[in-house]
Amino acid sequence: MTLLAAEGVTLAYGTTAVVHDVSLTVDEGGVGLIGESGSGKTTLARALLGLLRPRSGVVRYGSADLAGLGRAGRAEFRRAVQPVFQDGSEALDPRMTAGASVAEALTTHHRVPRDERRDRVAALLTGVGLDPALAGRRPHEMSGGQRQRVAIARALAVEPRLLVLDEPTSALDVTVQARILDLLEGLAADRGLGYLLITHNLGVVGRLCRTSSVLFAGRVVESGPTADLLTRPAHPYTRALRDAVPRLGGEPPRTAGRTEAAPAPTGCPFRLRCPWAADRCRDEAPELRELGGRKVACHRAEEVLTTPASSIPASPAARVPRDGGEAPDAPRQ
Known part of the structure; x- marks a missing residue:
């Protein structure tokens, strides 16, 4: 109800x-x-x-x-x-x-x-x-x-x-x-x-x-059963939130360096912080769509869902200007 x-x-x-x-x-x-x-x-x-x-x-x-x-x-x-x-x-x-x-x-x-x-x-x-x-x-x-x-x-x-x-x-x-x-x-x-x-x-x-x-920058980027979102996230932002949680005795969080960029003004709002960002993300904002019992707003959600932690692409953080301006485009994936 x-x-x-x-x-x-x-x-x-x-x-x-x-x-x-x-x-x-x-x-x-x-x-x-x-x-x-x-x-x-x-x-x-x-x-x-x-x-x-x-x-x-x-x-x-x-x-x-x-x-x-x-x-x-x-x-x-x-x-x-x-x-x-x-x-x-x-x-x-x-x-x-x-x-x-x-x-x-x-x-x-x-x-x-x-x-x-x-x-x-x-x-x-x-x-x-x-x-x-x-x-x-x-x-x-x-x-x-x-x-x-x-x-x-x-x-x-x-x-x-x-x-x-x-x-x-x-x-x-x-x-x-x-x-x-x-x-x-x-x-x-x-x-x-x-x-x-x-x-x-x-x-x-x-x-x-x-x-x-x-929620990222005022937009729902993923929704569904909580257990699925936390164990097998399909959006890079959900994955970044999960991976940023410190674990006792574990390695430092992988995503700690990808938290400074403001939302992108065009295309996907998360693309300046996203290791999966591609040319399509620069030009086209993703719609929230069904995927395996959840909804996700990511062009490459299937890849995010199946990529192991050891294979996450390099962070784009180094390309983000300190003055808060637009970062150079991510390399073609």
Whole structure:
């Protein structure tokens, strides 16, 4: 069942488009949105939450156009789709206690009578692994992991159908990240929650998400089952993200030198960083197409899919000018 969807969405700040014709479906279960900083992930999330209006395209909640919802429909949407942001210290009001922050959601959406709110807040804090005694603390009196759990408890207070999680563990240390991931996994299983997980952390998306989309320069370049994308990527950018993850005791990441070039202004946006780039990539932007149970926007996806790591072509990084201008064309492949 489709809970939330973007259909051909283009988003811009002023005259600058930052998300280009993106289609994405969030159904029951976990859906990942992967990409480096500046790829447009958070901008797209803001549109899915109704905080930005697309320049073109449609955001749908169920079958309804989000932009056309009336007052009652928007109230229902805000209850059903809840965000959890990257940094709990910024998401929580520093003047309010943890208990007051969670109770505010109950009050705004009229979920619980006044005389039952204290008990409900205590149950929500317990449900995310916190001592209810923390209800009296303000954000600066809690650890990063505790603040993030309070933010999750506040989102769950209104019994949503879907969580939009924007880098929910990136501000936390490794041990706290593991606890938050355990919490999210358990909540999804126990409550039947759907969620959109926005991240650059491939380990997180591999654990929580059944399907994923990879965003580069505001464009979906590959989408499909998460396990397939991470184990056998068909787009050079997906492969670069995977290969850039350090491995304990392993060799340095092969792609570390291919991360400086800006998107190409013509042809394939990734071609200035792509070891598979050919003449066709300079002249023709690839369309998103079906390939073996996934979608990929690459002219040479079949080769990328089958090329072993030891045979990846040489990096084009040395050809990228320091002034940010157009690099010389890649040699013919």
